[in-house]
Amino acid sequence: MLRAALDDIPTYKPGKPAAAPVPGGPVAYKLSSNENPYPPLPGVMEAAVAAASGFNRYPDATCAGLMAEISERFGVPVSHLATGTGSVGVAQQLVQATAGPGDEVMYAWRSFEAYPIITRISGATPVQVPLTDGDVHDLDAMAEAITDRTRLIFVCNPNNPTGTVVRRAELERFLDRVPSGVLVVLDEAYREFIRDSDVPDGIELYRDRPNVCVLRTFSKAYGLAGLRVGFAIAHEPVATALRKTALPFCVSQLAQDAAVASLRAEDELLGRVGSLVCERTRVYEGLVAQGWTVPETQANFVWLRLGEATVAFAEACDEAGVVVRPFPGEGVRVTIGESEGNDIFLRVAESFRKERF
Numbered sequence: 459m460l461r462a463a464l465d466d467i468p469t470y471k472p473g474k475p476a477a478a479p480v481p482g483g484p485v486a487y488k489l490s491s492n493e494n495p496y497p498p499l500p501g502v503m504e505a506a507v508a509a510a511s512g513f514n515r516y517p518d519a520t521c522a523g524l525m526a527e528i529s530e531r532f533g534v535p536v537s538h539l540a541t542g543t544g545s546v547g548v549a550q551q552l553v554q555a556t557a558g559p560g561d562e563v564m565y566a567w568r569s570f571e572a573y574p575i576i577t578r579i580s581g582a583t584p585v586q587v588p589l590t591d592g593d594v595h596d597l598d599a600m601a602e603a604i605t606d607r608t609r610l611i612f613v614c615n616p617n618n619p620t621g622t623v624v625r626r627a628e629l630e631r632f633l634d635r636v637p638s639g640v641l642v643v644l645d646e647a648y649r650e651f652i653r654d655s656d657v658p659d660g661i662e663l664y665r666d667r668p669n670v671c672v673l674r675t676f677s678k679a680y681g682l683a684g685l686r687v688g689f690a691i692a693h694e695p696v697a698t699a700l701r702k703t704a705l706p707f708c709v710s711q712l713a714q715d716a717a718v719a720s721l722r723a724e725d726e727l728l729g730r731v732g733s734l735v736c737e738r739t740r741v742y743e744g745l746v747a748q749g750w751t752v753p754e755t756q757a758n759f760v761w762l763r764l765g766e767a768t769v770a771f772a773e774a775c776d777e778a779g780v781v782v783r784p785f786p787g788e789g790v791r792v793t794i795g796e797s798e799g800n801d802i803f804l805r806v807a808e809s810f811r812k813e814r815f
């Protein structure tokens with residue numbers, strides 16, 4: 459009854475929620491899903507509440523208002539845009555539009571956990587190219603792994619869960635090597651957190667490359683993870699394919715209106731991102747001072763390669779009141795959150811290091 463392609467699909471493990479506060483006990487901080495810790499901005503909240511009064515009606519199926527806003531903000535034609543239920547939703551549409559049984563979808567590993575899931579759902583074969591020893595995309599190895607069955611390549615920049623980036627020269631060299639019939643998807647879910655000017659903006663790269671598609675989301679910096687809205691920027695054939703593979707009415711009016719309001723409140727939102735970037739520096743430097751080797755991160759999280767100690771570390775964090783994201787046997791990804799939560803994480807890291815290493 460069920461397709462064999464489903465047999466090998468790992469189920470997506472969401473970041474654990476923070477434990478319900480025990481009266482008198484410590485507040486728990488959720489540092490497990492790379493969310494923005496700030497509550498919605500006032501204007502965004504009002505737009506969402508206003509939209510809620512109309513939820514007996516279907517949303518605007520074309521997302522016209524949001525598309526117009528994105529088009530203006532990013533300087534791209536509306537015909538190059540497609541929205542979806544989070545950028546994961548758009549990523550799934552991209553795989554469905556390009557790859558089926560017998561085709562290959564390539565990505566670095568470890569990278570974003572949704573890639574193997576959406577690849578297998580399509581019936582395509584995942585090709586996972588290991589990160590370098592420094593936990594960075596190995597673009598040369600990826601270029602060499604391209605076959606005549608490769609249909610789509612994800613480049614997650616910065617990479618989830620390591621936070622590492624690929625820079626302009628190496629990314630351009632890679633794009634030059636990819637055949638024009640292979641779609642390269644630059645997943646830039648954490649774009650707004652990048653402070654390294656050598657990391658290219660995918661929107662510059664896509665303009666004269668018809669086989670490059672950029673994925674962005676409102677879930678991270680813009681703080682709308684719960685509303686499920688993301689978008690793709692790509693040349694017309696790809697953008698049109700995304701409109702064909704979209705489920706009708708998949709982005710709610712609440713999400714559309716809140717996303718428009720977020721773009722209009724961008725200065726304030728990006729100011730908050732600036733504070734998170736300061737916290738990121740503080741956490742990173744704190745860990746390095748404690749003696750940890752941490753890959754340089756350009757995202758709103760840090761990666762600690764803990765190997766066999768991963769689960770024990772995550773448990774120690776749990777007990778102290780911060781929930782992190784363990785990848786058993788490999789490491790933990792810890793979101794930069796409220797400074798109180800970051801402090802607790804740093805304290806756990808310090809004592810764990812003293813006890814265990």
Ligand SMILES: *Cc1c(COP(=O)(O)O)cnc(C)c1O
Nearest residue numbers: 544545546570618647675677688
């Ligand atoms: C969080 C994340 C996304 C965005 O997910 P949404 O579906 O937009 O919430 C996409 N790609 C990566 C690598 C992510 O970490």
